[in-house]
Amino acid sequence: MLGLCDGMKGVSLVAGIACLVALAGCRPNQVAQPTSPARSPSASPSPSPSPSPLPPQRLEAALPAPIEETGAATAAGRLYVMGGFNAAGASLASVYVFDGNTWAAGPPLPLAVDHPSAATLDDHVYVAGGHSYGRDSARLFRLDSDHWTELASMHFARGGHGLVAAQGRLYAIGGNNSRGNVGPLEAYDPGSNTWSVLTALPAARNHVSGFVANGAACVAGGRSPTTGRVDCFDPASGAWSRLPDLPLPTSGGGATSFVSGDVVMTGGQDASETRIVDQLVFYSQGGAWTGSEKMMSPRHGFELATFEGRAWACGGGSAPGLHPVATCTSVGDGPAASLNN
Known part of the structure; x- marks a missing residue:
């Protein structure tokens, strides 16, 4: 993711x-x-x-269509934005691919889904879970050149979760389905094409933002209830730990890590789900979440993906509820830039 x-x-x-x-x-x-x-x-x-300021946020080429509650990932030098809702509230199978210059249509997903999560493992894009016209999905797909390959399904259908690639496996964390929040953590082994159920997320929640920190699979924020909590699963020890809480509780925002290991988190909705959270914060190992800027074009319902050294936020909702946009923005690695100045 x-x-x-x-x-x-x-x-x-x-x-x-x-x-x-x-x-x-x-x-x-x-x-x-x-x-x-x-x-x-x-x-x-x-x-x-004077040292250069933190890498500025930047407006990027817009998506071909307004969408929100999508999955996003990068592979083979391309950025992929997949699934989501359109303005009519329909689940989508669309895939948009950006090569650094223009957007184009990619191979459509085998299943129209909103609230999926995406991640990159071994330079392949994976998409897991989501909701398809109100029906929960546990399905996993891998993009193989010009087509999607369906792989083993998760044990638990879920959407609004985080799919995180860490130490050679995919981790499905959090999310919800028709029965409520999904607590069990699942790990996918690409070698055996199997999912294993592991220790549950300490605080089950949905609309989380997934990322990697120091080799651990982490999720930040989320709701039911809305929180600023950050939990990380260490594949080596099999244990959960916590990072510092986000400055502001949020759900439905985006997070990703840079090559430097720094993490950025932005966007989402507040606890009342009536306001967009415009925080833009960075985390470096051993520190706290810091940041003085606001998110350019504040949104919720997107996933961040690192592309060409920057964290890209494409699509999302410009207001709580269903308000999809085609906007794309990006931001550079703030902490690394500060250390280099």
Whole structure:
């Protein structure tokens, strides 16, 4: 799931040449420093350049059609946005593919679904779960060149979950179905084409945002009830742990990780589901969620995917409920940029 992000400092130069100040005199509130050695203007150090601000958010090429509650992932140098709702509330089988220049139609999904989740494993796009015209799905599909291959279904149908690729497996985390929130965690092994049921998500919820952090499969936010909680499953230990909570509780936003290991989280809806949460925050290992910008074109109902080094948010709803848009925005890796400045 997935991979859709998707800032400051200034340095002043203390200038002043003592002998020139002495000749010119000081203004009433200035203090002369007669012991400072005189330097010629040509010898004065140049002002240090101001560091570049955090990578700005950017408006990208719009999708061919307005959609929300989609899955998104990248593979083979392309960005894929799949499924979702259209403006009429119909579940979609559409697949849109961006090559860095233009959008084109890709092979349609075998099943029209909204609220699926997507992830990339071994440079293949996978789409799991979702709801198809109100019916819950447990099906898993892999994109193989120009067609989709159906693989083993999950044990639990679910939509509004996070599909996260970590350490060679896919993890289906959270979500809901007609019976309520789905607690059990499931792991897919591509070698055996099987799903295993693992330790349940400590706080079952839906409309979560999935990402990878330090090799762990994580979900942030979610609802029923709406929360800022962040839970991570470590495949090596088989245990859950928590990262710092998001600054603002949210559901239906997007999260993804960059090559640096930094994570970005943005968008979603508030607890009342009457307002879009416009937070844009970053997490670096061992730190807290930080950020001072707001999401460009705030939305809910999208997945973030990392494409060409930036986190892309394509489609989504511009207001709570069904308000799909074709907007695409992206954001760069803020923490990494700060460390490099």
